[in-house]
Amino acid sequence: MAGKKRTPKTTKKVPPKRKPIKKGPLTLEPGPSSEDFAGINPSAKVPEIQELPSELKRLRLPVLLSPSEVELTHRCHRRHILGDIFRHHSFQSPSATFGTHLHRGAETWWQQTQIQGLDHLPAIAMAVEAATEKWSVPEGSYHTKDLMATIVQHYCSNARLQGELPGEWTLVNLEQRYLAEIEYLSSHSNVFALSYQTDRLLQSVKDPTEYAIIDLKSASKLSDLWDQSMNRSIQQRLYNILALTRLEREQGEPVKVHSIVEGIQKKDGIRMKYVWPSLMWTPGILDEAINLAIQAAQMDEAAILGIIQTADESFAETPPDFSQDEDVQKVYAHSLELAATQSSFNYMDCHSYYFPCAYLDVCNSDPSDRLPLLLERFEHIGQRIS
Numbered sequence: 001m002a003g004k005k006r007t008p009k010t011t012k013k014v015p016p017k018r019k020p021i022k023k024g025p026l027t028l029e030p031g032p033s034s035e036d037f038a039g040i041n042p043s044a045k046v047p048e049i050q051e052l053p054s055e056l057k058r059l060r061l062p063v064l065l066s067p068s069e070v071e072l073t074h075r076c077h078r079r080h081i082l083g084d085i086f087r088h089h090s091f092q093s094p095s096a097t098f099g100t101h102l103h104r105g106a107e108t109w110w111q112q113t114q115i116q117g118l119d120h121l122p123a124i125a126m127a128v129e130a131a132t133e134k135w136s137v138p139e140g141s142y143h144t145k146d147l148m149a150t151i152v153q154h155y156c157s158n159a160r161l162q163g164e165l166p167g168e169w170t171l172v173n174l175e176q177r178y179l180a181e182i183e184y185l186s187s188h189s190n191v192f193a194l195s196y197q198t199d200r201l202l203q204s205v206k207d208p209t210e211y212a213i214i215d216l217k218s219a220s221k222l223s224d225l226w227d228q229s230m231n232r233s234i235q236q237r238l239y240n241i242l243a244l245t246r247l248e249r250e251q252g253e254p255v256k257v258h259s260i261v262e263g264i265q266k267k268d269g270i271r272m273k274y275v276w277p278s279l280m281w282t283p284g285i286l287d288e289a290i291n292l293a294i295q296a297a298q299m300d301e302a303a304i305l306g307i308i309q310t311a312d313e314s315f316a317e318t319p320p321d322f323s324q325d326e327d328v329q330k331v332y333a334h335s336l337e338l339a340a341t342q343s344s345f346n347y348m349d350c351h352s353y354y355f356p357c358a359y360l361d362v363c364n365s366d367p368s369d370r371l372p373l374l375l376e377r378f379e380h381i382g383q384r385i386s
């Protein structure tokens with residue numbers, strides 16, 4: 001893959017060149033030169049955009065995405081823009097927050113047993129503490145600390161380091177975050193970054209060119225449908241191809257990477273299950289996942305450029321001063337309104353994973369009512385803009 005410029009195979013047409021964005025305080029730093037990148041650069045460092053206030057940090061170019069954000073973009077782009085780019089904390093679903101804390105418990109378990117050599121019982125206690133501390137559970141939530149403690153205990157007693165994989169495997173690392181840059185044809189940056197994390201990376205003892213990435217997922221039900229969704233998961237496929245590219249670059253030779261999903265069921269009896277979706281994937285299927293990531297980056301870039309340009313024009317007379325709350329609030333409100341009214345959306349995703357989308361009322365209202373509704377419903381935005 002190195003040395004080859006990637007373009008989405010489903011789109012043959014090169015997008016027309018847009019006029020460059022106006023120079024001014026809202027203009028973002030240009031992306032790195034495309035000559036610096038070739039295909040996937042698996043050890044990238046995306047420059048921080050210091051000039052933008054924290055509320056607007058994700059309105060940045062080059063685009064920065066995670067594999068789960070790529071997946072969400074293809075389900076509903078508006079939901080991705082409002083939830084990920086504008087980063088509403090109140091948007092995060094109770095399930096996602098539960099999953100984040102469960103990961104802390106699982107990481108502590110493997111850290112203490114595999115690396116520190118701690119005994120079973122004290123390691124369980126540490127894992128439960130790691131999963132439940134610093135977690136304010138919303139009142140009346142199904143996801144309680146007692147449920148978390150029970151699930152972590154079950155996990156510690158039943159999880160297997162390598163899942164269903166035969167043979168002997170060693171732990172290479174835990175919860176590592178990586179950044180890959182992908183070169184593509186776009187109207188502005190010609191590169192975007194994919195930030196991804198692997199829960200556990202293992203290496204075969206028998207064959208050092210064989211690796212496995214294990215991804216922990218909590219689910220209400222570990223049904224056959226859940227297995228199938230893991231086989232089709234864009235997120236899992238991206239983890240696989242990004243890890244494969246990085247490891248081949250590091251090793252200097254072809255490697256094999258297995259993807260294992262470690263599921264834990266929360267409802268109707270806690271239980272665990274391992275699925276091995278990479279058995280179903282061909283190189284062509286993995287290439288399709290990269291193409292979907294490229295299409296998601298193109299959609300984000302177009303949306304961000306549109307938002308920035310329009311916000312810039314609203315300051316035609318006096319450029320915004322980002323040290324002034326008032327100016328930040330004005331840009332933020334303007335951008336939010338555009339995102340809630342001009343972005344593409346998909347009503348088929350409004351009730352995915354058994355939960356109503358946090359923006360259902362917003363999308364069901366008249367476009368002119370959406371900004372006030374967002375400001376009223378999302379506390380920290382209301383505080384910031386009032």
Ligand code: SF4
Nearest residue numbers: 076350357359360363
């Ligand atoms: S309510 Fe539906 S259309 Fe609106 S952002 Fe959510 S998923 Fe998308």
